[in-house]
Amino acid sequence: MDKWTEIKTAYHVARLGTVSAAADLLGVHRATVIRHIDTLEAELGARVFLRNKTGYVPTEVGLDLLRVAQATEEQFDQLAGRPRGRSAAITGDLVVTAHERIAPLLLPALQRFQVENKNTVIRFVASPAVLKLEYGEAHVAIRSGPKPDQPDNVAQPYLDLKLGLYAHATYAARHGVPKSQDDYRNHRFVCWEQDKTPFPFTGWLRKNVPETSKVLISANQGVADQALLAGMGIGFHPEIYAQKRTDLVEVLAPQPDWVVPFWLVTHTDLHRSAKVQAVLKFIKNDRFSR
Numbered sequence: 638m639d640k641w642t643e644i645k646t647a648y649h650v651a652r653l654g655t656v657s658a659a660a661d662l663l664g665v666h667r668a669t670v671i672r673h674i675d676t677l678e679a680e681l682g683a684r685v686f687l688r689n690k691t692g693y694v695p696t697e698v699g700l701d702l703l704r705v706a707q708a709t710e711e712q713f714d715q716l717a718g719r720p721r722g723r724s725a726a727i728t729g730d731l732v733v734t735a736h737e738r739i740a741p742l743l744l745p746a747l748q749r750f751q752v753e754n755k756n757t758v759i760r761f762v763a764s765p766a767v768l769k770l771e772y773g774e775a776h777v778a779i780r781s782g783p784k785p786d787q788p789d790n791v792a793q794p795y796l797d798l799k800l801g802l803y804a805h806a807t808y809a810a811r812h813g814v815p816k817s818q819d820d821y822r823n824h825r826f827v828c829w830e831q832d833k834t835p836f837p838f839t840g841w842l843r844k845n846v847p848e849t850s851k852v853l854i855s856a857n858q859g860v861a862d863q864a865l866l867a868g869m870g871i872g873f874h875p876e877i878y879a880q881k882r883t884d885l886v887e888v889l890a891p892q893p894d895w896v897v898p899f900w901l902v903t904h905t906d907l908h909r910s911a912k913v914q915a916v917l918k919f920i921k922n923d924r925f926s927r
Contacts, residue, residue, distance in 0.1 A: 646673035648706040708773030734762040735779035746923035770904035799891035807868035825870035829861035
């Protein structure tokens with residue numbers, strides 16, 4: 638499909654929300670913008686936008702197309718900057734995806750990046766889902782587990798998240814803490830578990846904690862964290878967060894098998910862009926100073 642002009646027009650309509658604003662930016666008549674959108678929808682055989690009183694809202698097809706358009710435009714900007722020996726301007730959306738558990742570690746670096754690059758908007762997708770970097774769904778992804786090995790991605794170490802076993806002070810006051818390995822079965826545990834994705838401590842739980850001792854089980858780690866902090870039971874928690882609290886009692890220090898590696902992942906097409914390199918610099922500097 639040779640419709641880059643139409644795709645670029647649709648991208649600006651989606652970004653600005655109205656045909657008039659896109660027409661002003663592109664220096665064309667409103668009718669030209671509408672014609673470009675009609676041509677694009679005819680080519681795709683699907684709606685790119687829903688029209689309403691407030692403007693144009695991208696459909697699911699439109700969102701997929703526009704993510705590709707944004708990534709392509711950034712690559713053009715990067716290429717245009719090379720002959721003049723300068724980096725492309727850092728503007729527009731920066732999409733970062735990471736698990737919500739490490740958001741507190743990542744946000745300070747993103748805040749400093751945004752202060753220095755005021756014409757950017759950070760869109761943080763807090764999800765364990767793997768977004769498609771090759772389709773421009775994110776500029777930077779933080780992924781856990783073994784090193785990602787997709788050939789079109791660049792994966793760099795971010796951090797190793799050490800998990801320990803903790804109890805809230807209110808739980809410890811009511812029930813005490815386990816005095817030996819055999820004592821675990823006499824206590825209450827709050828757990829985060831997933832059927833398809835075993836956690837590093839899953840084997841330890843199966844060996845040491847009977848099902849009857851689990852008083853709360855959730856696939857959502859945030860829920861399990863809140864249950865731990867509410868004193869419902871003993872649970873796993875990142876050491877780096879626990880060290881900053883005075884109301885958590887360490888039951889068992891992080892074990893070698895309870896370490897979760899995280900990786901900074903970018904797509905090769907955007908890895909060298911000014912925007913991605915700038916945010917990676919802030920993230921890495923923050924990691925090394927921690």
